[in-house]
Amino acid sequence: MKEPLILSGKDVSAHVYDSLLERIKKLSKKKCTPGLAVVLVGENPASQVYVRSKTRIFKKFNLFTKTYQLESSIKSEELLLLIEKLNNNPLYHGILVQLPLPKHINSSDVINTISPKKDVDGFHPENAGLLSIGKPRFIPCTPKGIMKILEFYRINLDGKHVVVVGRSNIVGRPISILTSLKTKGANATVTTCHSGTPNIKGFTLIADVIVVALGVPNFLDSSMIKKGCTIIDVGINRVNSNNEKGYKLIGDANFEDLKNEVSSITPVPGGVGPMTIAMLVENTIEAAENNLFI
Numbered sequence: 001m002k003e004p005l006i007l008s009g010k011d012v013s014a015h016v017y018d019s020l021l022e023r024i025k026k027l028s029k030k031k032c033t034p035g036l037a038v039v040l041v042g043e044n045p046a047s048q049v050y051v052r053s054k055t056r057i058f059k060k061f062n063l064f065t066k067t068y069q070l071e072s073s074i075k076s077e078e079l080l081l082l083i084e085k086l087n088n089n090p091l092y093h094g095i096l097v098q099l100p101l102p103k104h105i106n107s108s109d110v111i112n113t114i115s116p117k118k119d120v121d122g123f124h125p126e127n128a129g130l131l132s133i134g135k136p137r138f139i140p141c142t143p144k145g146i147m148k149i150l151e152f153y154r155i156n157l158d159g160k161h162v163v164v165v166g167r168s169n170i171v172g173r174p175i176s177i178l179t180s181l182k183t184k185g186a187n188a189t190v191t192t193c194h195s196g197t198p199n200i201k202g203f204t205l206i207a208d209v210i211v212v213a214l215g216v217p218n219f220l221d222s223s224m225i226k227k228g229c230t231i232i233d234v235g236i237n238r239v240n241s242n243n244e245k246g247y248k249l250i251g252d253a254n255f256e257d258l259k260n261e262v263s264s265i266t267p268v269p270g271g272v273g274p275m276t277i278a279m280l281v282e283n284t285i286e287a288a289e290n291n292l293f294i
């Protein structure tokens with residue numbers, strides 16, 4: 001089998017940022033700086049890392065961002081009040097509440113309080129509904145990033161069988177919807193697998209494209225796939241390592257085992273991850289444009 005094509009989210013995101021510069025300039029001529037409010041509750045180390053990487057990129061492009069770091073003991077009502085204030089603050093075109101939230105806070109209540117017009121994560125039921133009827137406003141960042149990777153590398157899904165493992169509202173379900181929409185580059189036949197699916201291998205073995213988004217390190221291996229398929233690995237799993245950090249990040253697909261059996265595959269890190277952040281920037285710019293030009 002010939003060398004697999006490594007689908008580099010790093011390269012695709014660099015291309016996306018280039019294309020956003022023009023839009024940022026156009027907004028700046030109208031005296032508008034796209035702004036993102038980030039709400040971080042508690043001290044979850046992984047969430048802190050994600051928030052830092054997101055805000056670093058916003059600053060790099062001279063966009064406005066502020067992180068509201070809140071105690072994990074904050075009362076639900078106080079958090080909802082803050083979100084309402086952010087909804088009404090014209091400096092912010094987008095609002096992101098970093099998940100997961102502490103157990104005493106109902107995540108749905110929080111997501112439902114974010115104005116759908118500032119919901120750059122695309123998790124509000126109104127935006128989820130619009131996506132499911134094929135008229136998306138904000139598409140959740142990770143699935144949107146996956147579609148950009150496929151588009152960039154000209155992997156057309158039309159007529160293909162896509163198998164998605166995972167059905168979360170953040171990744172699995174929206175990517176299942178996006179890939180099945182009757183749109184350019186999509187139009188796939190899609191199977192969604194989850195923890196209630198008996199014999200997932202029976203599905204992955206007949207897939208042209210597999211999206212693994214379950215959070216189980218090295219779940220997918222070469223015994224579970226058809227030779228020459230494409231693999232999109234969304235998983236980010238911390239596992240112990242002898243390196244100086246004491247851990248490394250690996251995906252839901254066993255890259256080393258799979259790389260000589262597939263036609264293309266996303267690495268972890270450097271695959272889907274960088275696209276998630278690029279799409280957050282794009283959605284925030286889109287929110288600012290919608291605010292100005294519509």
Ligand code: NDP
Nearest residue numbers: 142166167168171194195213214215234235236272273276
């Ligand atoms: P969730 O835990 O919300 O959802 C996991 C999904 O996988 C659920 O639908 C669950 O099924 C299913 N699942 C779990 N274990 C199994 C199993 N053994 N067999 C079959 N299905 C299983 O996770 P997320 O969707 O939020 O994230 C998934 C992974 O992607 C994580 O590693 C996360 O860190 C990563 N991630 C990466 C991002 C990126 O930018 N690259 C962004 C977001 C997430 P059920 O519904 O039945 O419980």
